[in-house]
Amino acid sequence: MLSDSHHYFHQAADVLGLSKEVRKIFLAPQRSVKVEINIESSEGGLKSYTGFRVQHNSSRGPMKGGLRYHPSMDEDHATALANLMTWKTAVVDVPFGGAKGGIDCDPHQMSKHDLNLVTRAFVTQMKDVIGPTRDIPAPDVNTNAEVMSWIMDEYSKYEGFSPAVVTGKPLELFGSEGREEATGRGVMNVLAEALSDQKKTFDEITVAIQGFGNVGSNAARLIAEQGATIIAVADHTGGVSKPEGLDIAALIQWVTANGGVKGFPDGEPFEGLDIITWQADVLIPAALEGAITEDNANEVKATIIVEGANAPTTPKAHEILIERGILVIPDILANAGGVTVSYFEWAQNIQHYRWEIDRINSELGKVMRKAYREVQAIAKEKDIDLRTAAFVLAIRRVGKAALYRHHIETEINFD
Numbered sequence: 001m002l003s004d005s006h007h008y009f010h011q012a013a014d015v016l017g018l019s020k021e022v023r024k025i026f027l028a029p030q031r032s033v034k035v036e037i038n039i040e041s042s043e044g045g046l047k048s049y050t051g052f053r054v055q056h057n058s059s060r061g062p063m064k065g066g067l068r069y070h071p072s073m074d075e076d077h078a079t080a081l082a083n084l085m086t087w088k089t090a091v092v093d094v095p096f097g098g099a100k101g102g103i104d105c106d107p108h109q110m111s112k113h114d115l116n117l118v119t120r121a122f123v124t125q126m127k128d129v130i131g132p133t134r135d136i137p138a139p140d141v142n143t144n145a146e147v148m149s150w151i152m153d154e155y156s157k158y159e160g161f162s163p164a165v166v167t168g169k170p171l172e173l174f175g176s177e178g179r180e181e182a183t184g185r186g187v188m189n190v191l192a193e194a195l196s197d198q199k200k201t202f203d204e205i206t207v208a209i210q211g212f213g214n215v216g217s218n219a220a221r222l223i224a225e226q227g228a229t230i231i232a233v234a235d236h237t238g239g240v241s242k243p244e245g246l247d248i249a250a251l252i253q254w255v256t257a258n259g260g261v262k263g264f265p266d267g268e269p270f271e272g273l274d275i276i277t278w279q280a281d282v283l284i285p286a287a288l289e290g291a292i293t294e295d296n297a298n299e300v301k302a303t304i305i306v307e308g309a310n311a312p313t314t315p316k317a318h319e320i321l322i323e324r325g326i327l328v329i330p331d332i333l334a335n336a337g338g339v340t341v342s343y344f345e346w347a348q349n350i351q352h353y354r355w356e357i358d359r360i361n362s363e364l365g366k367v368m369r370k371a372y373r374e375v376q377a378i379a380k381e382k383d384i385d386l387r388t389a390a391f392v393l394a395i396r397r398v399g400k401a402a403l404y405r406h407h408i409e410t411e412i413n414f415d
């Protein structure tokens with residue numbers, strides 16, 4: 001995965017003509033912290049875990065990125081995802097750098113008591129490197145608003161009341177309106193821009209979506225509200241389709257009650273993996289990394305792909321899609337709505353003030369549309385795909401900020 005994000009970085013660095021030395025500086029994380037976490041388990045006995053926080057780049061502000069609790073969590077994974085966060089925050093121009101972290105634990109096998117202890121021990125070990133002006137964690141795989149509340153509480157014991165140390169908190173604990181649906185809303189916003197470029201409207205398109213969790217279900221709901229027909233949805237339990245359009249509100253209710261789309265009565269079941277090659281105008285991968293590969297990229301029927309998930313397309317598949325003339329709206333642009341509203345949450349916490357939902361949604365829309373336009377303009381000017389253009393924009397912003405901050409006499413041109 002690290003090599004995939006590096007691959008896209010190098011493509012953009014080639015466009016900018018960056019030297020080997022400059023690339024090395026950009027790719028290496030500024031700091032990587034590894035800590036041992038030992039707790040006395042509620043089941044009896046001692047348990048040990050390893051926690052990571054990779055802080056990739058802080059040129060444009062405090063570092064920002066999720067905290068993932070998963071047995072496969074390691075430094076390599078955190079480094080790749082921290083890199084992506086640096087570029088993502090720069091593409092949407094929120095004043096953050098990139099970070100990512102996690103603990104190699106499996107919350108599904110742990111008591112809440114142990115999860116709480118592990119989280120608090122992690123904060124105790126990391127308190128000197130995180131903070132509202134240093135590095136601001138957020139939920140990621142297997143972490144949620146409750147875990148963020150514990151982090152805020154533990155950190156506040158050392159530093160005083162500090163809601164801005166994490167985002168993705170519950171509303172009652174200074175979370176933000178609109179955060180829950182922000183990534184799906186951002187997906188809808190960038191799709192609206194792509195459609196308007198193609199002189200199309202939502203009511204004339206069909207959409208297939210992989211993943212019906214936070215990103216997939218909110219994107220489905222908001223895109224359907226605009227008038228599009230969502231004809232197929234798949235998740236880890238299988239797929240369900242309806243050519244006239246699935247009833248998204250009913251499907252959300254079904255998934256909440258049954259844990260997946262399988263068995264939804266108002267649609268035809270299908271083998272989940274077929275979603276990638278579904279006959280639809282738009283495909284939204286919003287589940288897994290590596291969902292579109294060189295094995296299925298040639299069979300994709302959609303003409304627009306909006307990457308709701310992080311890294312759903314392998315570099316080889318991306319090459320095939322671009323050669324086939326498919327418009328790919330890349331993850332670091334398409335799913336940046338989440339980190340954008342996280343920025344709004346942080347800004348509200350710093351101000352000790354609450355924004356109303358209309359303001360959140362309107363400002364998010366502005367940020368996403370502006371980012372899309374800027375990426376699109378670079379793609380046009382340099383005759384490159386949107387992913388490479390997004391990386392060019394991001395590297396330019398991070399690079400110029402770094403140049404202004406440091407006294408560097410070596411001439412480096414980011415234009």
Ligand code: NAD
Pocket residue numbers: 183210211212213214215216234235236237260272286287288289308309310335336338339
């Ligand atoms: P989630 O856990 O809420 O939902 C994940 C969805 O993927 C579920 O519907 C699950 O059934 C489905 N899924 C899992 N395995 C699958 C499989 N083998 N085949 C098909 N579907 C499968 O997660 P989420 O928050 O919606 O995140 C989805 C993706 O979006 C991830 O890549 C995540 O990193 C990325 N992302 C999320 C946010 C956010 O704000 N939540 C922001 C940016 C990027």
